[in-house]
Amino acid sequence: MASYLAKILSKSSSQQMDIKMFKAGQSNPTYYVKYGKTEMVLRKKPPGKLLRGAHQIDREYKVMNALYKVGFPVPRMLSYCKDQSLLGTEFFVMEFLPGRVVSQTMKGMKSSEKRSCVLSATETLAKLHSYKPSNIGLDGYGKTSGFCSRVLNTWSKQYMAAAHKEIPEMKELISWLGHQLPHIKDESSVIHGDYSLNNVMFHPTEGKVLAVLDWELSTIGHPYADFAYLCMMYHVPQEFFLLRDASQSDIEQLFKDIPTEEELVKYYCKLRSISYPIPNWNFHLALNFFKLASIVQGVYSRYLKGNASSPYAPIYEALILPLIQTALKQVTKSVFKIFLKLSIPISIHFSLVIVASTDMLGLPIQIRLVNLVVLITGEPGQNLDMTLSPSPKGKEVLEKVKRFLKENCEANEKVYHDYVMSQKDPFCVVPILEEIKIKAKQQGLWNLFLPDVSGLSNVDYAHIAEQLGKSHMNSEALNCSAPDTGNMEVLHMYGSDYQKQKWLQPLLDGKIRSAFCMTEPQVASSDATNMETTITRDGNSYVVNGRKWWSTGAANARCTFGIVMGRTGGLNTHKHKSHSMIVVPFDTPGVTRVRNLTVFGYDEAPSGHSEMLFENVRVPLENLILGEGRGFEIAQGRLGPGRIHHCMRSIGLAERCLSLLVERGMQRRPFGKRIVEHEVVQHKIAQCRIAIDQCRLLTLHAAHMMDQFGSKRARKEIAMIKVAAPKMLCQVIDEAIQVYGGAGVSDDFPLAKCYAMARTLRIADGPDEVHLSSIGKLEIRDQIMKSKL
Incomplete structure (x- = not known):
């Protein structure tokens, strides 16, 4: 090591060398190095196996080297060493600066000095955000769009890789962040990525920034997210301070001395000449707390x-x-923002009720915001933006979808139908549809149902799903057809890397199709705990035995596998933890x-x-999804978005009918006037319009609830639409058939086939009666909660 330092400093190799490790630094080990009279800082990767994409010290070196050249306050870089034989990992060396690194509470500093330091840190960050990467030699340092989406995706993976136990709240948070992404406007600049007072070195005697340190997470990204990371200090849980040995009085004194969050945000906006308030500020704060939680999980994982x-x-x-939990507090803020944007008088009342783990009906509940009552007292006719409209991106995609479906699917429905009917085996690949798929993929109208792929919210996609429901071609044309959508969601949310590579990616590419195998002919499948199919471990395999029916998609010519749900637990296992899901390739021996x-x-x-038989079907252990006993958990995650899709497609079909x-x-004239001129028919048309619009609003509300809180919190709203939409569709089709008379029940028109499908939906994904029971219990629980206010 001495020889290396002597070489980069152009000094004799005989000089004395001292090395001491800094106590600070949670990620990359950092050392004070003195060689002769020259003081330096050495930063290296930690030893051992590291998470993929973490500890990129080469990026730290690159960005600081570029920023130093344009006069930004960072240390001067001396050398980067890729030779791992010296210290066991790559490392870099930079100059040592004799400044101050403050504590979390800036303890020991004067009040005026604390304020100056925080303002100086804000000025420095605003300066960083003013740089164009191409002007300072950082071309290609990062992507210029989609930063927030990448943060969510990257740190979700980092968190999952490091997690030592399951935390349901993290799933809820990730879901909410994902559903907010379409509403976040892209902006980009050079960002630090971890900008806090701990990563800023201040002047030894003055309240100003001397250098910004720890650039491991720097990239091209959203400046508001970067600034929100600094402002997290106004929201962090007390545990964050207390773990650093800060006293309660130190914490209280800090926030008396420094600017308020509002002051600081306004100051930042002034420095950058942007409008106050910053849009979607709560999202940027929540995203940063999510990232910090993932980082902390990684640090603890390395400790283990x-x-x-x-x-x-x-x-x-x-x-x-x-x-x-601090991040989730930002979720409730977004609920209130919906109403604060309304230019009408409102009254909002909420309560936080602490209850036992189950209520009087045996329903699981948690400490949460359990009741939100909004009384709107405005004048009739005002336009209330309840965020049920698509986002700007959603509107743009929706218009593209409408044009595409009209020009391609609607124009070729007869060609599609005639080809299928002409085939000896109608379960075939239809050439015209394959041509349309290629066009859809080229135009980016592909896999729109999956938020992490499309960047659309549930509300955005709900409007698109309505268009898809108007023709049996539409969904598959955009690779958005069931059961593939549900299966892709399962593999995306719960699948292993192996499962995603082997089955999810081909599904996303549209190269294969899949089936979902849950319902069984021998038992009452309305209660899924009755299912008898077994999934038994035998050495390095699972053996599947059972009979399934209504396995949607299994007859398709391109169907290569099914996700099969069956029993893995014994009779004494909890009834909702005794079933699992496993991927079964249909070319496996024993599948019929x-x-x-x-x-x-x-x-x-x-x-x-199809009806499917599984006789001693042996599949590898790695085909099991998520783990034994997780089947019902997966099913709930799968069915939430899927039911939104089903219901909106039903609304689209109802509109067509x-x-x-x-x-x-308009065409037929019984009793001297056109059918639509008869008042009884006008009443039927009016009732259909009312029913369709009611269901649309109810379904969009459920989608909005999912975007805000996730499918678990929206389970009552989802159950409600699952009952309402199929009934509405049956009603509309029935009225249309009545107007068509004998033609309506023939195959000359699509109404009879549409009715067959619509009536099935009242059974599929759980019969009406099951959903009504759930709705009733949840409503009773909510009413009990209200009575306790």
């Missing part, structure tokens, strides 16, 4: 593995959940497609439903 550099690592576990089922005589080719009703009513 024995390679953490932070002295606080052993007690970091106590900080993970409070950080997640017994028959294709018909719905009111329709085979629903080219996809259809109502259009057909009016079209027929």
Whole structure:
């Protein structure tokens, strides 16, 4: 090491060398190095196996080297060493600066000095955000769009890789952040990525920044997210300070001395000549708390593995959940913003009720915001933006989808239908549809149902799903057809890297199709705990035995596998933890497609439903999804978004059938006038319009609830639409059939086939009665909560 330092400093190799490790630094070990009279700082990667993408000290070196050249306050870089034989990892050396690194509470500093330091730190960050990467030699340092999406994706993966136990609140937080992404406007600049007072070195005697340190997470990103990271100090849970040995009085004194959050945000906006307030500020704060929770989880994970550099690592576990909960507080703020934007008088009342783990009905509940009552007292006719409209990006995609479907699917429906009917085996690949798929993919209208891929919210996609429901071609044309959508969601949310590579990616590419195998003919499947199919471990394999039916998609010519749900637990296992899901390739010995089922005589080719037999089907252990006993957990995650899709497609089909009703009513003249001129028919049309619009609003509300709180919190709203939408669709189609008369029940028009499908939806994904029971219990619980206010 001495020879290396002598070489980079052009000095004799005989000089004395001293090395001491800094106590600070949770990620990359950092050392004070003195060689002769020259003082330096050495920074290296930690030892041992590291998480993919973490500890990129080469990026730290690159960005600081570039910023130093334009006069930004960073140390001068001396050398970067890739030779791991010297210290066991790569490292870099930079100049040592004799400044001050402050504590979390800036203890020991004068009040005026604290204020000056915080303002100086804000000025420095605003200066950083003013740089164009291309002007300072940082071309290609990072992508210029989609930063927030990448943060969520990257740190979700880092968190999952490091997690030592399951924290349900983290899933809730990740879901909310993902659903907010479409509403975040892209901006980009050079960012620090970890900008806090701890990573700023201040002048030894003055309240100004001497140097900004720790650039490991720097990139091209969203400046508001970077600034929000600094402002996290106004929101962090007390555990964050207390773990650093700060007293309660130190914490209180800090916030008396420094500017308020509002002052600081206004100052930043003034420095950058941007408008106050910053849009979606709560999102940027929540995203940063999510990232910090993931970082803390990683530090604790390294402690468990024995390679953490932070002295606080052993007690970091106590900080993970409070950080997640702090992020979730920003979720409730967004609820209030919906109403604060309204230019009408409102009254808002909420309560936080602490209850036992189950209520009087045995329903699981947690400490949460459990009741929100909003009384709107404005004048009739005002436009209330309840965020049920698509985001700007959603509107743009929706218009593209409408044009694409009209020009490609609507124009080729007859060609598609005639080809299927002409085939000896109607469960075939349809050439015209394959041509349309290629066009859709080229235009970016592909996999729109998956928020992490499309960047759309549930509300955004709900509007698109309505358009997809108007034709049996539409969904598959955009790779958005069930059950592939649900299966892709399962593999995306719960699948291993192996499962994603082997099955998810081909599904996303549209190269294969899949089936979902849950319902069984021998038992009452309305209660899924009855299922008898077994998934038994035998050495390095699982053996599947059972019979399934209504396995949607299994008859398709491109269907290569099914996700099968079956029992893995014994009779004494909790009934909702005794089932699992596993991927079963359909070319595995023992898999038999017994028959294709018909719905009111329709085979629903080219996809259809099948009865499947699994006899001693042996599949590898790695095909099991998430783990044994997690089947119902996966099913709930799968069905939330899927039911939104089903219901909005039903609304789209209802719109088409109502259009057909009016079209027929304009053509025929019984009793001396057109059918639509008869008052009884006008009443039917009016009732259809009311029913459709009611269901649309109810479904969009459920989608909005999912965007805000996740599917678990929106389970009552989801159950409500699952009952309402199929009933509404059956009603509209029935009225249309009545107007068409004998033609309506024939195959000359699509109404009979539409009705067969619509009536099935009242059974699929749980019959009406099951959902009504759930709605009733949840409503009783909510009413009990209200009575306790």
